Amino acid sequence: MEKLIDAIVRRDARCGIIGLGYVGLPLALEFARAGFRTTGIDVDRAKVDAINAGRSYIVDVDDAEIREQVAAGRLVATADFAAVRDLDTVNICVPTPLRKTKDPDLTHVVSAVNEICRYLRRGQLVILESTTYPGTTEEVVQPALEASGLRVGTDFALAFSPERIDPGNAHFNTRNIPKVVGGVTPECTRIAKTLYEQCVERVVAVSSPRVAEMVKLLENTFRSVNIGLVNEIALMSHALGIDVWEVIDAAKTKPFGFMAFYPGPGLGGHCIPIDPFYLSWKAKMNGFEPRFIELAGHINEGMPRFVVEKITDALNVHRKSVRGSHIHVLGVAYKAGVNDIRESPALNVMRLLQDKGAVLSYSDPYIPAIREDGLELDSLPLRNGWLGSVDCVVILTNHREFDYPAVARDARLVVDTRNALAGIAGDNIVRL
Numbered sequence: 001m002e003k004l005i006d007a008i009v010r011r012d013a014r015c016g017i018i019g020l021g022y023v024g025l026p027l028a029l030e031f032a033r034a035g036f037r038t039t040g041i042d043v044d045r046a047k048v049d050a051i052n053a054g055r056s057y058i059v060d061v062d063d064a065e066i067r068e069q070v071a072a073g074r075l076v077a078t079a080d081f082a083a084v085r086d087l088d089t090v091n092i093c094v095p096t097p098l099r100k101t102k103d104p105d106l107t108h109v110v111s112a113v114n115e116i117c118r119y120l121r122r123g124q125l126v127i128l129e130s131t132t133y134p135g136t137t138e139e140v141v142q143p144a145l146e147a148s149g150l151r152v153g154t155d156f157a158l159a160f161s162p163e164r165i166d167p168g169n170a171h172f173n174t175r176n177i178p179k180v181v182g183g184v185t186p187e188c189t190r191i192a193k194t195l196y197e198q199c200v201e202r203v204v205a206v207s208s209p210r211v212a213e214m215v216k217l218l219e220n221t222f223r224s225v226n227i228g229l230v231n232e233i234a235l236m237s238h239a240l241g242i243d244v245w246e247v248i249d250a251a252k253t254k255p256f257g258f259m260a261f262y263p264g265p266g267l268g269g270h271c272i273p274i275d276p277f278y279l280s281w282k283a284k285m286n287g288f289e290p291r292f293i294e295l296a297g298h299i300n301e302g303m304p305r306f307v308v309e310k311i312t313d314a315l316n317v318h319r320k321s322v323r324g325s326h327i328h329v330l331g332v333a334y335k336a337g338v339n340d341i342r343e344s345p346a347l348n349v350m351r352l353l354q355d356k357g358a359v360l361s362y363s364d365p366y367i368p369a370i371r372e373d374g375l376e377l378d379s380l381p382l383r384n385g386w387l388g389s390v391d392c393v394v395i396l397t398n399h400r401e402f403d404y405p406a407v408a409r410d411a412r413l414v415v416d417t418r419n420a421l422a423g424i425a426g427d428n429i430v431r432l
């Protein structure tokens with residue numbers, strides 16, 4: 001193992017990333033920029049081809065960044081797991097979705113680990129980065145890798161390090177977000193920490209993989225529960241006739257003990273709506289009934305219905321029904337500035353409106369088309385004044401690219417779920 005540490009410090013080690021999505025591609029680039037010869041492995045040939053051709057498919061990554069590393073011979077992508085044989089380190093960044101029953105679906109992790117096992121050799125380091133329940137690294141990954149006959153700690157190193165990337169965030173990226181790492185043995189932690197120290201500004205070692213796994217779930221549960229709380233405050237404020245946005249703006253002037261979270265049409269993305277259920281599943285398996293996670297999930301999942309109720313009431317004031325009304329949605333990505341529609345609450349709002357007979361259209365500069373079960377729409381360009389021809393405009397994602405004063409001016413009716421029209425007054429505006 002000492003040889004591996006030396007190779008890492010000399011940046012001679014060959015690094016591999018399995019799963020080249022929102023997490024894996026930026027990480028692969030960071031290793032390559034640090035001087036490591038880096039191999040990305042993905043089952044999606046389109047991504048492999050794009051990387052080798054110097055093309056990005058992720059908003060935070062420019063084509064030029066990929067081209068530079070590919071041209072320098074530091075980054076190559078492949079769909080062939082046999083590449084693992086020549087690697088010294090392997091980071092697993094594959095998806096960890098939920099089943100329909102909200103149970104963890106580790107299919108991608110298990111399949112990646114089984115592939116690694118076929119080519120595992122002495123002196124390698126394997127790190128799981130996919131978000132998952134506490135115990136996965138030692139209970140699922142370790143036995144699968146030890147099926148090779150090699151032993152963790154003596155023959156190969158194994159650690160968990162949660163990914164904390166925030167797509168679309170202009171300030172924080174793979175390099176300057178501190179990295180938490182916990183190895184199966186202290187030696188595993190030392191090796192994994194040394195690897196990240198080559199390309200991440202701060203590495204925080206913890207005592208075990210399960211602590212590192214729990215850290216990530218605490219962070220995401222914290223967000224889910226606080227968003228659930230503020231969504232409930234929004235529902236309460238609605239019932240009491242109070243503007244929740246004004247309340248939050250004033251509350252956040254408190255310099256300690258308060259952190260602003262904002263209500264919205266519901267939770268979206270690959271992390272916040274999903275990860276806390278990994279924790280609640282594991283807790284239930286151990287006889288513990290988690291309450292905050294379930295309650296926050298319940299409130300957050302109810303938000304699309306509340307938005308539809310707001311739209312219905314707003315149309316009603318205009319003597320219109322949802323059925324037959326033309327409703328135009330602004331923004332369908334799960335948050336501003338990203339081209340990701342996974343778990344987006346906009347899809348739920350749109351399905352509910354479609355079920356009620358609305359005539360739907362949408363604009364989103366990041367999402368050219370929607371082909372999700374039941375929804376088949378193409379993004380419309382926003383022509384000058386056109387919004388005045390629809391019955392209702394609904395702002396579901398507050399992309400910077402929209403001209404909000406023009407929206408408020410042109411639309412006959414706007415339901416704003418993100419406070420995108422803050423500071424603009426008008427009888428045609430209904431806020432969440």
Ligand SMILES: NC(=O)c1ccc[n+]([C@@H]2O[C@H](COP(=O)([O-])OP(=O)(O)OC[C@H]3O[C@@H](n4cnc5c(N)ncnc54)[C@H](O)[C@@H]3O)[C@@H](O)[C@H]2O)c1
Binds near residue numbers: 109
């Ligand atoms: N997206 C985020 O903001 C974010 C932030 C923190 C943590 N995470 C976590 O990181 C993990 C990855 O998320 P992501 O957003 O990058 O997912 P993603 O879907 O963008 O990328 C995953 C990639 O893995 C590939 N893949 C799937 N199965 C594979 C296999 N068996 N072998 C090789 N490649 C395989 C897919 O083709 C895809 O390219 C998840 O556990 C997620 O919860 C995501």
